[in-house]
Structure formats: C-alpha cells, structure tokens
Amino acid sequence: MTSRLYADHNATTPLRPEARAAMLEALDVGGNPSSVHGEGRRAKRLLEDARESLAKVLECQAEAITLTSGATEALHLCLESAKAMGFGPVFISAVEHDAVWTYAARLWPEAQIIPVNRGGLVDVAWLSGELDNQRGQPLVIVQGANNEVGTLQPLNLISTKVRAVGGALLCDGVQLLGKVSVGQFAGLADWLVVSSHKIGGPGGAGALISAPGIDVVNHRSGGGQERGGRSGTENIAAIAGFAAAARAACGDDAVLDFQRLTSEARHGFELAVATALPEVEFVGHQVRRLANTSCIVVEGWEGAAQVMALDLAGAAISAGSACSSGKVKMSRVLKAAGFSDLAATSAIRASFGWSSQVEDGARLADLYLKAAARAGRPLSSQAA
Numbered sequence: 001m002t003s004r005l006y007a008d009h010n011a012t013t014p015l016r017p018e019a020r021a022a023m024l025e026a027l028d029v030g031g032n033p034s035s036v037h038g039e040g041r042r043a044k045r046l047l048e049d050a051r052e053s054l055a056k057v058l059e060c061q062a063e064a065i066t067l068t069s070g071a072t073e074a075l076h077l078c079l080e081s082a083k084a085m086g087f088g089p090v091f092i093s094a095v096e097h098d099a100v101w102t103y104a105a106r107l108w109p110e111a112q113i114i115p116v117n118r119g120g121l122v123d124v125a126w127l128s129g130e131l132d133n134q135r136g137q138p139l140v141i142v143q144g145a146n147n148e149v150g151t152l153q154p155l156n157l158i159s160t161k162v163r164a165v166g167g168a169l170l171c172d173g174v175q176l177l178g179k180v181s182v183g184q185f186a187g188l189a190d191w192l193v194v195s196s197h198k199i200g201g202p203g204g205a206g207a208l209i210s211a212p213g214i215d216v217v218n219h220r221s222g223g224g225q226e227r228g229g230r231s232g233t234e235n236i237a238a239i240a241g242f243a244a245a246a247r248a249a250c251g252d253d254a255v256l257d258f259q260r261l262t263s264e265a266r267h268g269f270e271l272a273v274a275t276a277l278p279e280v281e282f283v284g285h286q287v288r289r290l291a292n293t294s295c296i297v298v299e300g301w302e303g304a305a306q307v308m309a310l311d312l313a314g315a316a317i318s319a320g321s322a323c324s325s326g327k328v329k330m331s332r333v334l335k336a337a338g339f340s341d342l343a344a345t346s347a348i349r350a351s352f353g354w355s356s357q358v359e360d361g362a363r364l365a366d367l368y369l370k371a372a373a374r375a376g377r378p379l380s381s382q383a384a
C-alpha cells in the first residue's frame with residue numbers, strides 16, 4: 001500500500017521528533033509554574049527556558065515574548081492592546097487571515113482596507129498616500145506571508161513608512177516563521193505573532209513579540225500570568241514543544257534547507273500540472289511568494305470537490321483556508337485579488353513542508369491530473 005501524501009503544511013505541520021521529545025519530558029515534570037514550591041519552580045524553569053530559546057530564535061529579548069494558546073489568541077491580544085493604546089486610524093490588508101480580519105472589523109468597523117493586486121500583494125503606494133494624509137497614530141495590519149497564496153508582503157517598506165508617521169505595525173507572522181530567515185523580518189513590527197503548529201510544534205501554543213514601549217493589554221481577569229499580559233495556566237508541554245520545533249526549524253540553515261526542498265517539490269507539481277492542464281491558472285506567480293505554497297484555480301471545478309477527490313486518491317491538500325466546520329468557503333483572499341466568484345470557489349492550495357520529499361511534487365501532480373481527468377477536465381495531448 002502506498003503511503004498518503006501530505007501537502008497541507010500551511011494548515012498544520014506534522015510534529016517534529018524534537019518537539020515530541022521535549023513535550024514528553026515536560027509532561028513528566030508536572031507542577032504549576034505559578035506555584036512557589038519545588039515542583040512549581042521546575043515547571044517555571046521549563047517555561048523560562050522555552051521563552052529564552054524562542055527569544056534567541058526570534059532575535060528579540062525574552063521579556064518581549066508573551067506566550068499564548070496559539071496565534072489567534074496572540075492576534076486578539078495585539079488588537080485589544082492597540083485599541084486600548086488609542087491607535088487609529090486603522091488600515092488592514094484585504095488578505096488577512098480570519099483570526100485578524102473578523103475581530104479587527106468588530107473593533108474598528110471604520111477600518112480602511114488596503115487593496116492588493118492579482119498576486120495578493122498589498123498596494124504600498126496606496127498605503128503610503130493614505131498614511132501621509134492622516135492625522136493620528138495609525139495602526140497598520142499586514143501579514144508577513146499569505147496562507148492561501150504564499151504572497152510575501154514588503155514588510156521592510158511598510159515598517160519604514162509606518163514608523164516615519166509615528167504609527168504601529170501589527171504583523172501576523174504565522175506563515176513566515178520557519179519559511180523565511182528570521183533576520184528578514186525581526187524588529188520590523190510593533191507586534192509580531194507566530195504559531196507553533198506551523199513549524200512542526202504542537203497545536204495550542206503561540207507567541208506575540210512586542211517592540212519596546214508597546215504594551216500588551218490584558219482584558220481577561222484571572223491569574224495574570226505572563227507578567228499580567230495573559231491569564232490562564234500555561235501549557236508547559238506545548239510551549240516546550242514549540243521551543244524545540246523553533247530551534248529545529250528556524251535557524252538560517254534550516255530555513256535554507258526548507259526552501260530548497262519545498263521549492264523543488266512545488267516546481268515538480270506546478271510544471272507537471274501546467275503542462276497537462278491547459279485551463280489551470282496559477283495564483284501569485286507574478287509576486288515574491290513562499291517557496292512551499294502553490295495556489296491554483298481550475299475555474300468551474302469546485303475547490304471542495306478537488307480536495308475530496310485528492311483525499312480519496314490518498315493526498316491531503318486544502319481549498320483556501322480550512323475552517324473548523326470543515327466547510328469550504330469562497331476564498332476572500334482570491335476575491336480581494338480580483339478573481340471572479342467562480343474562480344474563488346475553484347481554488348486549491350498545495351503546501352509542502354519539513355516532512356515532504358522532493359518527489360511529492362510530481363506524485364501529487366500525477367494524482368491531481370488523474371482526478372482532473374475523472375472530473376472531465378480536458379487534458380492536453382502532452383499529458384502522460
């Protein structure tokens with residue numbers, strides 16, 4: 001029996017062995033890190049070791065890190081903090097993840113949406129003009145890389161502009177970590193958010209890194225953990241696994257290896273599909289994008305049907321962003337990028353990662369093309 005092919009790393013990654021080992025060790029420690037007895041102190045030590053380790057990887061001070069139950073909680077903390085600190089007007093990119101998008105819309109219904117081009121790239125000239133014409137302390141919300149298309153946003157340019165006008169930049173860096181060298185984005189945002197399960201760590205752990213002078217305002221009363229920044233007993237095993245995964249995945253050499261491996265796998269996939277399926281449209285080809293991500297549209301072949309066909313054939317991909325109901329919605333990202341309703345419901349994403357093999361690209365293409373033929377899509381005469 002052939003093994004299943006997992007190409008949904010942007011949704012979640014398989015657990016790295018280093019993370020598993022660190023978690024098992026931490027599970028045996030027990031103790032609440034807020035307790036003053038020996039068991040508590042041991043748990044506290046694990047927590048602080050993980051924080052220091054993450055700080056080294058993320059090129060920041062340990063005190064700048066607030067550990068959370070994942071990126072969603074961290075992003076909400078940032079948004080609430082920005083609100084409490086009185087930042088405004090607010091500018092949010094049209095392609096943010098729902099973890100940011102829906103809550104920001106609730107906090108600032110008047111927020112202005114930063115347009116993007118057909119590759120999902122934010123319009124920096126538009127943003128610059130708006131920032132020049134506003135009075136106040138603007139908050140700009142732009143992700144580092146898009147989860148569906150892989151578009152890399154020009155954080156350097158945006159950060160320089162935002163700082164020049166006295167504003168703050170909130171960056172969802174979930175899809176950057178482990179895929180792009182940390183040196184390329186460290187220190188650019190006032191709040192940066194990352195997540196454990198996108199780099200081979202467990203689900204349920206994340207972090208926000210705040211720049212000096214930027215507060216984390218906690219509206220939830222409780223134990224006041226994380227120096228008051230966040231309440232709730234820490235998940236020590238998940239945090240230890242997160243730190244171990246970050247050590248394994250985020251050094252410059254590891255990132256280069258990741259880029260080489262995944263870009264080769266993706267190239268194999270895209271080349272074979274482009275050759276055999278004339279009607280396919282690749283999204284994000286005209287912009288800088290993550291090495292591991294391929295977003296393609298076959299107009300009229302529903303994304304959900306494509307995902308199911310591939311699942312039956314033994315491969316895991318995704319249609320736009322996964323949502324907890326398991327339903328597939330029209331891609332808001334593709335709509336913002338100017339695609340039609342039909343195209344935005346006919347998109348899929350393949351995302352390779354640390355556990356992929358180079359050959360996975362060609363293997364996935366083979367399964368995909370067979371599924372396309374079964375679905376009645378016309379294949380070119382060059383198709384094998």
Ligand code: PLP
Nearest residue numbers: 070071072097099147172174195
């Ligand atoms: N932001 C982006 C870009 C993501 O891809 C995800 C996960 O899908 C999240 C935020 C949410 O992360 P978490 O699952 O850690 O809450």
